[in-house]
Amino acid sequence: xxxxxxxxxxxxxxxxxxxxxxxxxxxxxxxxxxxxxxxxxxxxxxxxxxxxxxxxxxxxxxxxxxxxxxxxxxxxxxxxxxxxxxxxxxxxxxxxxxxxxxxxxxxxxxxxxx
Amino acid sequence: xxxxxxxxxxxxxxxxxxxxxxxxxxxxxxxxxxxxxxxxxxxxxxxxxxxxxxxxxxxxxxxxxxxxxxxxxxxxxxxxxxxxxxxxxxxxxxxxxxxxxxxxxxxxxx
Numbered sequence: 001x002x003x004x005x006x007x008x009x010x011x012x013x014x015x016x017x018x019x020x021x022x023x024x025x026x027x028x029x030x031x032x033x034x035x036x037x038x039x040x041x042x043x044x045x046x047x048x049x050x051x052x053x054x055x056x057x058x059x060x061x062x063x064x065x066x067x068x069x070x071x072x073x074x075x076x077x078x079x080x081x082x083x084x085x086x087x088x089x090x091x092x093x094x095x096x097x098x099x100x101x102x103x104x105x106x107x108x109x110x111x112x113x114x
Numbered sequence: 115x116x117x118x119x120x121x122x123x124x125x126x127x128x129x130x131x132x133x134x135x136x137x138x139x140x141x142x143x144x145x146x147x148x149x150x151x152x153x154x155x156x157x158x159x160x161x162x163x164x165x166x167x168x169x170x171x172x173x174x175x176x177x178x179x180x181x182x183x184x185x186x187x188x189x190x191x192x193x194x195x196x197x198x199x200x201x202x203x204x205x206x207x208x209x210x211x212x213x214x215x216x217x218x219x220x221x222x223x224x
Contacts, residue, residue: 004156032211036215041123041220042217042218046214089156091157091213093211100208101145101162101172102159
């Protein structure tokens with residue numbers, strides 16, 4: 001059962017425009033959400049996160065929005081740059097258990113075109 | 115900067131071999147994880163450890179085991195490699211929610 005879903009496997013956006021990547025989750029025990037960026041043949045790198053007590057977090061060109069009632073979060077990248085082309089993973093942490101393990105979505109491949 | 119180092123970038127092993135993937139972190143993190151990444155499936159948790167000698171199964175532990183004898187080192191063991199274990203393996207460590215990943219090991223089982 002996929003608890004974190006990224007329904008768009010790919011997205012193509014022109015340079016300078018806004019990229020919006022979406023993520024849905026089903027587990028109401030998730031209390032912290034993260035976005036990771038991954039280039040081919042490299043490990044994922046942390047991008048931005050948001051706690052469930054907030055609805056927005058901003059860091060430079062990156063903003064994450066959380067809608068708890070809809071169990072939905074999104075990552076906005078403005079303006080998009082060619083270097084943003086990568087696979088983006090949404091991840092969620094549940095407030096249970098012995099370690100802060102993350103559950104990942106299937107990823108969205110973003111292509112920023114010139 | 116946090117550094118998570120995986121011992122190999124690329125590995126080719128034969129079916130039935132016992133395979134060891136090693137991971138070392140230098141930030142004294144309590145938690146360490148092994149994930150595999152496959153196209154269309156995202157990152158799936160194999161095993162994790164929250165302390166030395168402590169381990170818990172993740173979502174897909176079948177065919178794998180782990181060892182954590184020292185805090186900084188977490189090993190993934192494929193007891194008898196099979197072709198369906200061909201994948202990208204990613205090690206991570208964390209203190210709180212944010213996990214830091216190694217560069218990955220692309221394992222091919224032939």
